[in-house]
Amino acid sequence: MTLDVAQEKTDSGEDGGFQFGRQAAHVVEFTLGDELCAIDIDIVDSIVEMKQVTRVPRAPDAVEGVMDLRGETTAVVDPKEFLSVGDSDSERNILVLDREDDKQKIGIKVDDVTEVATYGETQVDSNGELAGIESSALEGELVKGVIRKPLGDVDDDGNPEDVRLILWLHIENLIQRAEGTAGESQDAGRLDADTHA
Numbered sequence: 001m002t003l004d005v006a007q008e009k010t011d012s013g014e015d016g017g018f019q020f021g022r023q024a025a026h027v028v029e030f031t032l033g034d035e036l037c038a039i040d041i042d043i044v045d046s047i048v049e050m051k052q053v054t055r056v057p058r059a060p061d062a063v064e065g066v067m068d069l070r071g072e073t074t075a076v077v078d079p080k081e082f083l084s085v086g087d088s089d090s091e092r093n094i095l096v097l098d099r100e101d102d103k104q105k106i107g108i109k110v111d112d113v114t115e116v117a118t119y120g121e122t123q124v125d126s127n128g129e130l131a132g133i134e135s136s137a138l139e140g141e142l143v144k145g146v147i148r149k150p151l152g153d154v155d156d157d158g159n160p161e162d163v164r165l166i167l168w169l170h171i172e173n174l175i176q177r178a179e180g181t182a183g184e185s186q187d188a189g190r191l192d193a194d195t196h197a
Contacts, residue, residue, distance in 0.1 A: 024124040027039060028040075028095065031111040032079060033111070038167070043097055044098065050091055050092050051068075053066065063076065064109055067094070074096060076109050077109065077178050079108055079109070079142075079174055093112060094110070119148075123148045125146045148164075150163055
């Protein structure tokens, strides 16, 4: 899926769909195995198609390798290393991150980018509201919230017929977890250093 990330970041998110309360989440949605996930659009630089990835010796387990993106080496991280979302061989997109402190670009490997969407406060469960929702991502503090995506028509009270739960990933914690796996190898170090080997 091709998206103009720069345009989407400046867009108000008004799409004529379901908007309840104040804006709480402006995200890029994508599939990972059997799950629908999302990350904040503010930290996404671009969305690119999966290209040839070169494996790097002694890199953290979660680092698939590196790829050349417009002449810049980009480390590719596979979030499925930490999430019980089911296996899939259909990874087609890379979400290239835009983080000020990164010494090199980092991309998150996903199956398919579906859309950019905005959700109101009443559609997002976070912090203590996540009790009762079972997920390995929650246990590892890799999720900052669960978004309730409206499906179907809306009743007279403004409630949708059905909802689909979206895991709103905490990308900073996920990257830290990826970097932390390097400590289990003989040549422990940060993701940036390992992928420059």
